[in-house]
Amino acid sequence: MIDGTYDITAETPMGPKTGTAILHAEDETLTGTMSALGMELAIENGRVQGDSFTFGGNVATFVGPVVFTCGGRVRGDTIEGIVHAAGRDFAFRGTRKGA
Incomplete structure (x- = not known):
């Protein structure tokens, strides 16, 4: 199950950057937001x-x-x-909050 709020860290040329992803899957559609560097971004064209x-x-x-x-x-x-x-490509990894 993909649904949840995740604390994430991305590896960037400027060092590790942290943020949060809130994901919700319904059938094959993914919606949610990502927050990092003081910005909140809506997920577009999400697929699962x-x-x-x-x-x-x-x-x-x-x-x-x-x-x-x-x-x-x-x-x-x-x-x-x-x-x-x-x-450029940036790897990220994180864990579900409350896990």
Whole structure:
């Protein structure tokens, strides 16, 4: 089951960055939000297949919007995956709150 609130850490060139992901799956559709670096982003085009998920979104930056995509898997209370943004890939991992 993917539903839950996760504390996540992404490995970036600027060091580890933490955030929160709130995910809700209904059939094959994934909705929710991600919060990091003082921003809250709505999940767009979220899809679920078994324990795997994909979604995208846009981040407003001082140089303009940056489109990102994300894919990963939830196993038990652990979430992990890859975010692709600005031509780079960033691994992330986290745990479900309250687990």
